[in-house]
Every structure is written in C-alpha cells, then in structure tokens.
Amino acid sequence: MKTPAQLARRADKAWVLAAIRRIEADFQRSSDTHLIPLPLAGFPGVDLYLKDESSHPTGSLKHRLARSLFLYALCNGWLREGSTVVEASSGSTAVSEAYFSRLVGLPFLAVMPASTSREKITAIEFQGGRCHLIDDPMSIYNEAQRMADKLGGHYLDQFTYAERATDWRSNNNIAESIFEQMRLEKYPVPSWLVSSAGTGGTVATLGRYVRYRARPTRVCAADAEFSVFFEHYRTRDPELRLYEGSRIEGIGRPRVEASFLPEVIDAMVKVPDVWSVAAMYELSARLGRGVGPSTGTNLIAALACMDEMRASGESGSVVTLLCDAGQRYADTYYSEGWLQRAGLNCAGERIAVAASLDSGEIATPLAASWQTAGDLSDGD
Numbered sequence: 065m066k067t068p069a070q071l072a073r074r075a076d077k078a079w080v081l082a083a084i085r086r087i088e089a090d091f092q093r094s095s096d097t098h099l100i101p102l103p104l105a106g107f108p109g110v111d112l113y114l115k116d117e118s119s120h121p122t123g124s125l126k127h128r129l130a131r132s133l134f135l136y137a138l139c140n141g142w143l144r145e146g147s148t149v150v151e152a153s154s155g156s157t158a159v160s161e162a163y164f165s166r167l168v169g170l171p172f173l174a175v176m177p178a179s180t181s182r183e184k185i186t187a188i189e190f191q192g193g194r195c196h197l198i199d200d201p202m203s204i205y206n207e208a209q210r211m212a213d214k215l216g217g218h219y220l221d222q223f224t225y226a227e228r229a230t231d232w233r234s235n236n237n238i239a240e241s242i243f244e245q246m247r248l249e250k251y252p253v254p255s256w257l258v259s260s261a262g263t264g265g266t267v268a269t270l271g272r273y274v275r276y277r278a279r280p281t282r283v284c285a286a287d288a289e290f291s292v293f294f295e296h297y298r299t300r301d302p303e304l305r306l307y308e309g310s311r312i313e314g315i316g317r318p319r320v321e322a323s324f325l326p327e328v329i330d331a332m333v334k335v336p337d338v339w340s341v342a343a344m345y346e347l348s349a350r351l352g353r354g355v356g357p358s359t360g361t362n363l364i365a366a367l368a369c370m371d372e373m374r375a376s377g378e379s380g381s382v383v384t385l386l387c388d389a390g391q392r393y394a395d396t397y398y399s400e401g402w403l404q405r406a407g408l409n410c411a412g413e414r415i416a417v418a419a420s421l422d423s424g425e426i427a428t429p430l431a432a433s434w435q436t437a438g439d440l441s442d443g444d
Contacts, residue, residue, distance in 0.1 A: 106424030148217030162193030201309030226265025264324030271328025291316030354390020
C-alpha cells in the first residue's frame with residue numbers, strides 16, 4: 065500500500081515526464097532555421113552568412129533558450145503541476161517562455177522594463193502570459209524573485225542559468241546546427257562566429273562548442289552601448305554596474321551576468337546604438353524584410369571581423385545571427401517619432417554602413433565609433 069506522499073511523488077514525476085514529452089514533441093515538429101548568405105562585393109574571398117532565428121515559432125533566437133530553460137527546470141524538479149513560471153526579461157525570452165508555459169499548462173508572468181515594446185507585450189499575452197512592468201531595469205531581478213515567492217512559483221532566471229541549461233556538446237544546439245549547415249559551402253569551417261550578448265548563453269555555447277570540437281573558429285561577442293559586458297571582458301571586474309538599461313532590446317545588461325563567460329570569447333566589439341539601428345535598416349533593405357536592432361549590432365561586429373580578415377589577406381567565412389524580425393518593433397525602432405525621441409536618428413550612419421558593405425573599406429566614422437578587444441585589438 066503506497067503512502068499519500070509516495071503517490072504524490074509518482075503523480076508529480078508523471079506530470080514532469082508528460083511535460084518533457086510535450087516539449088520534445090514540439091521540437092520534433094520543427095525544422096532547422098535557415099542559413100542566409102549575404103553577398104558583399106566589397107569583401108571578395110570573405111563570405112558572410114546570417115543564421116535566421118526569426119523563423120522559430122515565437123520569432124526569435126530566444127526560443128532555443130526558453131526550451132533549454134524549461135527542460136533544465138523540469139529535470140531539476142523545480143517545476144511541478146500548477147507552478148507559476150516567472151521570468152525577468154527585456155521581452156524576447158519572455159515571449160518564448162510564455163509559449164512553453166502554455167505548452168505544458170502552467171501560468172506565466174514576465175517581469176519587464178516599462179520600455180518594452182508593445183508588440184512584445186502583445187505577443188506574451190497572446191500566449192496566455194501576464195506582464196508585470198517596472199520603471200527601473202535594475203530591479204527586474206529582485207522583483208521577479210519577489211513575485212515568484214509571492215505566487216508560490218519558480219523564477220527561471222535566464223541570466224544565471226542560460227549557459228548551464230544549454231547543452232553545448234550536441235543536442236542540436238545552435239553551434240552544431242551552424243557547422244552542419246556550412247558543410248557544403250566554399251569555406252565550411254567559419255573563421256568567425258559572431259553573436260551579441262543578452263544573457264551571454266549563446267556566446268558561451270558557441271565558444272564551448274568550437275573548443276570541444278577542436279575547431280579553429282574564433283568567437284566574437286557584440287555588445288550594446290549601455291552594457292557592461294565589453295568592459296567586463298577587458299577588466300574581469302564582476303562588480304560593474306550601469307544605472308540605465310540597454311536601448312537595444314534583447315541584448316546588453318546593466319550588470320555582469322553569471323551566464324557571460326569571457327574565457328571562451330576570442331574578441332569583442334562594442335557598438336554604439338545609433339550604428340546598430342543604422343545597420344538594422346540597411347540590412348532590412350538588402351533582405352527585403354525587417355530585422356530587429358540586435359541583428360544590426362551583430363552586423364557591425366561581423367564587419368569588424370571581416371575587416372580584420374581583409375587586412376590580413378585571409379579568406380574564409382563569417383557567420384552571425386539574425387536574432388528576430390522587425391515587426392515586433394513597429395512602434396519603436398521602425399517609428400521615426402520614437403527614433404527622434406530616443407536620439408537614434410541614423411540617416412548618415414546608414415549611408416556609411418552601406419558604403420562599408422559595398423566597398424570593403426570601413427567608413428571612417430564607423431571605424432572611429434566601435435571599440436574592440438581581444439583578437440580584434442592590437443592592445444589586448
């Protein structure tokens with residue numbers, strides 16, 4: 065005769081296993097994201113590719129992270145039937161986590177800055193989630209934990225667990241996917257993989273994977289203007305703080321996050337926000353569809369890597385990420401009024417980005433604007 069406690073444990077494990085099966089079945093129904101070549105006449109011998117993460121069911125790179133975080137929490141016994149899932153987010157991860165919460169039948173609450181785009185809030189609510197908006201971006205961590213405690217739920221904490229939750233050896237992580245898709249290209253082993261840092265989890269996955277597979281590929285992390293990751297990479301100071309949030313949604317942090325691993329990064333590029341937005345507009349025009357601002361950050365960092373290759377006479381390939389699509393930013397980065405208020409008008413910068421892509425010579429204002437560290441800087 066089983067005791068009530070034993071029966072409860074069995075029921076709890078059965079629910080967890082069923083939840084994991086739902087997530088795995090959802091993954092089985094999905095195809096891989098596309099790898100888009102972007103021909104650039106100014107860089108002969110250097111091929112640029114964009115890994116299009118906007119084609120995930122929830123429209124961004126964060127879909128991979130959300131899946132990993134849910135599996136990690138379920139397998140660790142942190143989520144059970146009826147738990148409220150809570151996350152601190154700038155919006156993109158929360159959209160994906162709301163999707164997985166609905167998939168396994170759990171309520172979801174996103175704690176986000178009040179500046180989060182209306183489109184992301186709508187997307188979270190469409191998936192059945194709720195949004196708790198606060199004015200101070202630095203307070204989202206403590207507020208998320210407070211709300212989880214209040215609701216008797218679980219705080220997923222992407223900023224701590226992103227790099228731990230992701231299986232960087234295999235299991236179809238993004239790095240493994242890139243190398244598999246590059247097999248038949250002219251330069252199948254990329255010279256550089258370029259990714260912006262939000263939690264740091266994707267960069268950590270890329271850096272660990274190339275070491276695990278003994279690839280010569282170098283990893284470059286792109287950082288936003290209002291973010292501490294670049295300075296932490298240079299100084300290793302864990303106490304760095306900013307008291308305003310990043311203006312590039314989805315990337316950049318005001319504090320050093322546990323998931324950011326500078327030891328597996330070969331170089332960093334810090335990109336002023338206006339250049340990220342300019343690159344976003346220019347790339348959108350070349351692709352014939354809108355991309356998000358963090359993809360612009362990635363493109364500028366990729367340009368820095370390609371410029372280094374061109375200067376050293378190196379041929380090869382560079383792969384970066386198309387993080388999400390532009391439609392979720394219709395009222396922000398794609399609004400002239402919003403850009404004016406944010407001080408991000410970028411007509412001149414866009415011309416310079418276009419000239420740099422077409423000529424292979426980095427425009428002087430762009431070259432003077434970015435900061436580099438690691439393998440892209442003579443001084444580090």
